[in-house]
Amino acid sequence: MKKFVLAILACTIAAACQPTQAVRLAEWSPGIDESALGDAPKPESYKVKLTNIGTEEALEATMSAGSAQTISVVPGIYNITVQAHGSSGGRAYNYIGTANAVKIVGSEPVHTLIKVTASASSALVFKEIHYNASMVTGSTSARYLKDTFFEIYNNSDQTVYADGICLGDPMSYKIYDFKDKLPNASDYVFIGTYVWQIPGNGSDYPVAPGESFVIAASAIDHARIANTLDLSTAEFETICDKYKEKGGQTDANAINMTLACTIKESGLGNQFGRFTDGAWVIFYPSQPLRKDGEYLESNHANNYGQEVLKADILDAVDFLKTENPDDKRLESELDAGWIKCNTTGGNQSVVRKVAGTREDGSIILQDTNNTSEDFTVSDKPEIRRDGVKRPSWSTWTTAQ
Amino acid sequence: MEHMDNCTMRIYKVILFASLATLACLRSSAQESHDKAWTRLNLVKAQWMESSNAGALAFEAPSDFNTLDAGYAHSGGDFRQLQTGTSEGKLHFDTQGARQIGKVSVWGRFTYNNASESGASFNTLLNDPYDERFLYSAADSVAGQWKKQSYLMQFKAAMPLGEKVGAGVHVKYTDKIAAGQIDPRAEAYHYCVSVRPAVVWNSGIGSLGLSALYSNTFERSTPSISNSQEIQKLFLMRGLGNWVGSQVGGSGLSTMYFRCNSWGAALQYALRREWKLLAELSYTADRSVITESATQPKPHGNTLRHSISAYSSIQFGSSVLHSLKLSADAVNTTGTEPTALWNKDSGRWETAHTIDQVSLNTLRAALDWDAFVSDDDSYTWHFLAGLSFVSKDDSYALPYSYFKYNNMSAKAGAERRFAFAGGASLISSATISATKNISGGYSYSGHRSGTSPVELLYPHNLSILSADRCEVSADAEYSFPAAAGVNLALCAQARWLGASCSTDPGPVFRQRWMALGAIKLYF
Numbered sequence: 001m002k003k004f005v006l007a008i009l010a011c012t013i014a015a016a017c018q019p020t021q022a023v024r025l026a027e028w029s030p031g032i033d034e035s036a037l038g039d040a041p042k043p044e045s046y047k048v049k050l051t052n053i054g055t056e057e058a059l060e061a062t063m064s065a066g067s068a069q070t071i072s073v074v075p076g077i078y079n080i081t082v083q084a085h086g087s088s089g090g091r092a093y094n095y096i097g098t099a100n101a102v103k104i105v106g107s108e109p110v111h112t113l114i115k116v117t118a119s120a121s122s123a124l125v126f127k128e129i130h131y132n133a134s135m136v137t138g139s140t141s142a143r144y145l146k147d148t149f150f151e152i153y154n155n156s157d158q159t160v161y162a163d164g165i166c167l168g169d170p171m172s173y174k175i176y177d178f179k180d181k182l183p184n185a186s187d188y189v190f191i192g193t194y195v196w197q198i199p200g201n202g203s204d205y206p207v208a209p210g211e212s213f214v215i216a217a218s219a220i221d222h223a224r225i226a227n228t229l230d231l232s233t234a235e236f237e238t239i240c241d242k243y244k245e246k247g248g249q250t251d252a253n254a255i256n257m258t259l260a261c262t263i264k265e266s267g268l269g270n271q272f273g274r275f276t277d278g279a280w281v282i283f284y285p286s287q288p289l290r291k292d293g294e295y296l297e298s299n300h301a302n303n304y305g306q307e308v309l310k311a312d313i314l315d316a317v318d319f320l321k322t323e324n325p326d327d328k329r330l331e332s333e334l335d336a337g338w339i340k341c342n343t344t345g346g347n348q349s350v351v352r353k354v355a356g357t358r359e360d361g362s363i364i365l366q367d368t369n370n371t372s373e374d375f376t377v378s379d380k381p382e383i384r385r386d387g388v389k390r391p392s393w394s395t396w397t398t399a400q
Numbered sequence: 401m402e403h404m405d406n407c408t409m410r411i412y413k414v415i416l417f418a419s420l421a422t423l424a425c426l427r428s429s430a431q432e433s434h435d436k437a438w439t440r441l442n443l444v445k446a447q448w449m450e451s452s453n454a455g456a457l458a459f460e461a462p463s464d465f466n467t468l469d470a471g472y473a474h475s476g477g478d479f480r481q482l483q484t485g486t487s488e489g490k491l492h493f494d495t496q497g498a499r500q501i502g503k504v505s506v507w508g509r510f511t512y513n514n515a516s517e518s519g520a521s522f523n524t525l526l527n528d529p530y531d532e533r534f535l536y537s538a539a540d541s542v543a544g545q546w547k548k549q550s551y552l553m554q555f556k557a558a559m560p561l562g563e564k565v566g567a568g569v570h571v572k573y574t575d576k577i578a579a580g581q582i583d584p585r586a587e588a589y590h591y592c593v594s595v596r597p598a599v600v601w602n603s604g605i606g607s608l609g610l611s612a613l614y615s616n617t618f619e620r621s622t623p624s625i626s627n628s629q630e631i632q633k634l635f636l637m638r639g640l641g642n643w644v645g646s647q648v649g650g651s652g653l654s655t656m657y658f659r660c661n662s663w664g665a666a667l668q669y670a671l672r673r674e675w676k677l678l679a680e681l682s683y684t685a686d687r688s689v690i691t692e693s694a695t696q697p698k699p700h701g702n703t704l705r706h707s708i709s710a711y712s713s714i715q716f717g718s719s720v721l722h723s724l725k726l727s728a729d730a731v732n733t734t735g736t737e738p739t740a741l742w743n744k745d746s747g748r749w750e751t752a753h754t755i756d757q758v759s760l761n762t763l764r765a766a767l768d769w770d771a772f773v774s775d776d777d778s779y780t781w782h783f784l785a786g787l788s789f790v791s792k793d794d795s796y797a798l799p800y801s802y803f804k805y806n807n808m809s810a811k812a813g814a815e816r817r818f819a820f821a822g823g824a825s826l827i828s829s830a831t832i833s834a835t836k837n838i839s840g841g842y843s844y845s846g847h848r849s850g851t852s853p854v855e856l857l858y859p860h861n862l863s864i865l866s867a868d869r870c871e872v873s874a875d876a877e878y879s880f881p882a883a884a885g886v887n888l889a890l891c892a893q894a895r896w897l898g899a900s901c902s903t904d905p906g907p908v909f910r911q912r913w914m915a916l917g918a919i920k921l922y923f
Binding site for chain 1 (some may be wrong): 638642645738741752753777797799
């Protein structure tokens with residue numbers, strides 16, 4: 001009897017102690033392909049960021065282009081970003097290369113060659129964006145949707161002009177495909193709802209270094225209605241004849257934007273196509289925009305897009321509604337990261353970080369083409385924070 | 401809660417059916433009345449009832465009996481894992497009975513529970529947040545309220561196939577629903593059906609038994625929020641504090657599906673001399689798949705659980721019946737994490753990579769002794785004592801983390817039956833148990849340091865599970881004949897536990913209590 005019991009115990013304990021198959025680190029060795037840098041100076045080193053898609057763990061390392069280096073990582077599927085910054089001849093450059101869904105597993109080192117491109121930093125960049133609305137004063141359920149704004153800042157040391165600049169929301173490159181409709185479709189992003197354009201003859205709206213202009217859904221003092229901010233000094237608003245005809249929209253003193261494209265009409269009260277999620281780009285179109293009714297249809301029926309050359313894009317940001325990077329709409333070459341606010345009514349804004357200050361006291365904003373790193377979320381939306389100035393031609397306010 | 405109400409109605413119907421069935425048993429049962437002591441001894445002597453082999457009931461079934469138990473229990477206190485409520489009220493209804501119908505021995509049981517618990521956190525989706533098969537679930541740090549209902553129906557049936565061979569089957573069906581009451585909330589529907597066919601062969605060297613198991617478990621849980629203004633963040637748990645982010649609301653987490661298929665087999669051996677021996681060795685494998693969304697299934701993780709159990713029981717003595725039980729079981733659960741990528745061409749999630757990150761190991765061993773001082777078919781005294789050992793050793797492979805503890809427990813108790821004139825009896829008992837922690841610890845080295853699963857959930861649960869503690873319980877049951885062949889019993893039970901929990905600033909004393917009142921019928 002005793003032997004029998006001991007035998008059973010021995011079997012049980014032996015089974016319990018069976019070692020599980022060991023999981024070992026995998027090795028990854030990056031290679032940097034600088035053949036596409038053109039005239040841009042080669043940076044001394046790159047920052048490499050590996051994000052494990054499965055666990056969301058991010059690893060960072062610094063490496064030089066010519067060095068042989070291996071990085072030990074948990075086996076998995078990774079999105080990899082290689083970035084650097086430099087300057088030459090008074091111009092700032094961003095270097096970026098990406099590789100998505102790289103499988104780094106096994107006992108042999110995985111080598112990935114990443115092609116890096118360089119672009120001069122844009123003068124005009126998104127500085128602050130309020131896109132997730134607020135709550136009507138005294139209400140716990142009524143959301144206030146008209147306080148959306150985009151503040152755009154001249155981050156360079158030269159005066160630029162806002163005339164003709166367009167604002168739009170790109171469709172997800174993962175979902176919508178136009179390759180059968182357009183040669184070299186991969187050179188474009190496709191706007192899905194509206195394109196709003198700043199009017200002007202090319203020199204009407206100069207923006208000096210350290211100045212910003214604000215595009216508001218409605219340039220009024222919203223703080224009188226909701227728990228939000230005063231936009232009565234905004235330079236531009238997305239009010240046009242089409243919306244005035246529908247009523248309910250105050251035409252403030254701000255300059256009315258031109259509704260250049262209505263690709264897909266939205267019933268949203270901020271005259272933009274999206275609220276809590278969506279990507280946004282500002283661009284200067286180098287080719288004519290299509291007329292309404294002539295937009296390209298994607299691989300998903302009744303989903304149309306206005307093509308915009310990636311080369312025309314001045315700045316791009318990717319906002320997600322969830323923490324899931326799979327929902328990213330923009331390719332990494334336009335925005336290597338993303339950011340997320342609370343749900344609609346959360347009255348939050350995303351604010352670009354300050355990287356430095358010029359001798360004249362004006363700020364220099366961080367611009368690495370990576371929203372995850374360049375922006376933070378603010379619980380108190382504000383225009384022209386950090387002492388940023390209005391353009392010289394912006395002198396009005398809209399009294400209520 | 402509309403579904404909850406529908407299900408409540410369904411459960412009420414089942415209760416009604418069970419009650420009618422029980423009444424039918426009552427009419428046909430023998431006109432002798434029983435109490436708790438008789439019923440317990442009846443089941444103890446039917447040694448095969450504790451095994452997974454129903455076939456042996458063809459030769460050794462308990463005497464005909466029926467019981468009905470309805471009551472309410474309330475428990476509360478701060479000695480709890482975080483997924484358990486600070487207080488819980490539970491209404492229960494339980495009825496079981498055994499009968500010999502011709503050559504067929506039948507045993508059946510129906511159990512219904514209706515529980516309401518408050519203050520539970522780190523469980524967004526599941527009926528049972530401690531089910532290691534479903535470790536890839538969602539959690540949130542909001543302490544909320546749950547309403548849970550469950551019913552379990554099971555029966556065993558066995559008949560002899562000749563003089564030496566018996567065959568039987570044990571079928572179980574469990575149905576549960578749970579509804580979280582505070583955002584992020586969820587409605588969870590759970591069912592499990594299991595079938596255990598078995599045979600037994602009587603030979604000169606004893607009885608040999610073989611049983612098999614197939615079980616299918618399914619749980620569907622849909623998270624939601626009632627306040628759409630506030631999206632709720634979730635942790636999609638990956639084990640030992642690792643998680644990936646998600647949310648409820650917006651385009652966040654949709655319906656989760658937890659599926660498990662189980663297979664198993666068990667071998668039994670019994671010997672009847674002046675003493676009775678029963679030994680069993682069993683193995684079960686549970687393979688679970690956890691996915692999100694039915695229309696676009698997204699894999700969240702798989703688990704594979706191996707369980708090996710060994711159990712032996714020996715009974716001897718007549719005026720004093722001794723029952724000695726030795727049991728040990730080892731459980732290993734491996735958790736496999738997938739990395740899923742959306743394939744826009746096929747329009748589906750595809751698993752690009754999997755990695756076995758989690759290993760959960762539990763080893764239990766227990767030695768229990770019961771002695772019944774016989775009084776005809778009942779007993780006057782019942783003494784019990786036991787020793788047990790629990791070892792938990794969980795790990796996460798990369799980056800390496802562990803959660804482990806080893807506990808030793810001892811218990812002792814006594815039960816006295818007072819017989820009164822007219823067939824009435826009072827049975828009262830008291831039990832004391834103590835647990836001493838031998839070792840334990842939680843170490844985390846992943847990238848989620850500073851988050852609540854790492855800083856709050858696992859350290860707190862370790863402090864509970866590895867606490868030195870003492871528990872005392874007492875109960876009393878007074879039964880008396882209510883009709884011919886029917887004993888009505890009034891039962892009260894109280895339990896208290898005090899523990900010294902190791903926390904970062906220092907030991908904290910925590911306690912938990914439970915009080916129960918019930919009415920029972922023996923017939």
